[in-house]
Amino acid sequence: MNFLRMKNTTIFRGTILVSLILFLGFSMACIAQKPSEAPTTDKVQTIKKGKFTLVFECKAPLFSQEINQKLIDTYFKVYPELVKQYNKKAPKIVTFVIDPDYDGVAGTSNDKVVFSVKYMTAHPNDIDVVTHETMHIAQAYGDESGIPGWLTEGIADYARYAFGVGNEKAGWSLPKFSTSQNYQNSYRITARFLAWLEYSGHKGIVKKLDQAGRDKTYDDGEIWKKLTGKTIDELWLAYSQNPTIPNVN
Secondary structure, X not given: OHHHHHHHHHHHHHHHHXXXXXXXXXXXXXXXXXXXXXXXXXXXXXXXXXXXXXXXXXXXXXXXXXXXXXXXXXHHHHHHHHHHHHOOOOOOEEEEEEEOOOOOOEEEEOOEEEEXXXXXXXXXXXXXXXXXXXXXXXXXXXXXXXXXXXXXXXHHHHHHHHHOOOHHHHXXXXXXXXXXXXXXXXXXXXXXXXXXXXXXXXXXXXXXXHHHHHHOOOOOOOHHHHHHOOOHHHHHHHHHHOOOEOOEO
């Protein structure tokens, strides 16, 4: 009886020891696997410098951290200057979203800019997309501003021309004048016309047009003549006859 009791006790202890070893091994395996099995979450940073804050959300874990940093740096270099020059009441907290599902280049709504992963990966030096898009935030024209879309985009590209930090490296510039162009072509073509106006005796006109958008006082038929003494068509004709701008093409 004593021998059997000792034998059973030994077997029982051995069974406990084996079970404990198996349990510990299983637990360690689960711990080792947990990080790789955990669901991927968006990476969100809140970065504050002085009066300005950037909420940066990257929805693409494999997206270039170098490009992320360039976008962040460009925001803090350019946007405070745009606010200072054009609209001191513009939002001081802006959100950037790096979105793999966005099909365009970039888009702005209120105080948020969405960037295309596909575009930025293919054009890593085009960081002044930030300048163009954050100018839209500074514009803040709102509904029923009266200011046309071609001028809104032209002013944003003018801001990129005037305040951009990497246009040359990105291969971005104002286009050469062509007789096939029109001031309503928007973006760079309109921006070049605005740059010419600034150079040709109407310094400050971009700021005045921009302010008119926020004040909802823009009027195609009146504001150009009020600011320059000529209609916009007369201004475009003068531009087409001598479109020279120093240091531009």
